């Protein structure tokens with residue numbers, strides 16, 4: 526279907542590991558793919574409301590030589606199969622194989638590696654998306670910042686994946702922290718939470 530005759534769509538950009546599927550350290554085995562609880566139903570609701578669903582994933586294990594592009598693809602295939610069984614079809618999956626050059630997840634080390642906005646911008650161009658009305662959902666500060674850097678309307682941090690460090694939690698104070706993808710979807714669909722609404726960052730001072 527041509528996108529040239531249709532107005533730009535809004536998208537929900539999604540991190541993969543720890544957001545849509547269970548976080549597994551350097552996941553390369555498709556038999557270990559598990560959809561997070563209620564993730565599929567959340568995506569189905571977003572899809573039914575017209576949002577494009579686009580996964581944006583950092584896969585530094587490829588750049589490090591620890592997993593192959595083929596293994597990465599098999600994991601995606603299994604995720605897609607499980608989503609399809611629940612009536613969800615992703616509009617695209619974009620990955621960055623680059624390994625980071627440092628530990629700071631708030632620093633852009635490659636334009637395509639989150640928090641770099643490169644893949645969101647490319648997806649926007651290729652899929653005919655309006656980034657300014659689109660959202661980003663992920664479990665790491667780099668996910669939230671990628672949405673911000675791409676000019677998205679807002680970013681959500683879900684608590685189903687990696688925990689933020691105290692430093693990252695401070696950087697996350699401008700983003701909406703929600704328990705899971707389902708709550709993020711409900712918030713987007715209900716527009717219940719303005720993007721500048723104060724939220725409680727995880728890992729606040731203890």
Ligand SMILES: [Mg+2]
Pocket residue numbers: 540541542543544663664665686687
């Ligand atoms: Mg993640």
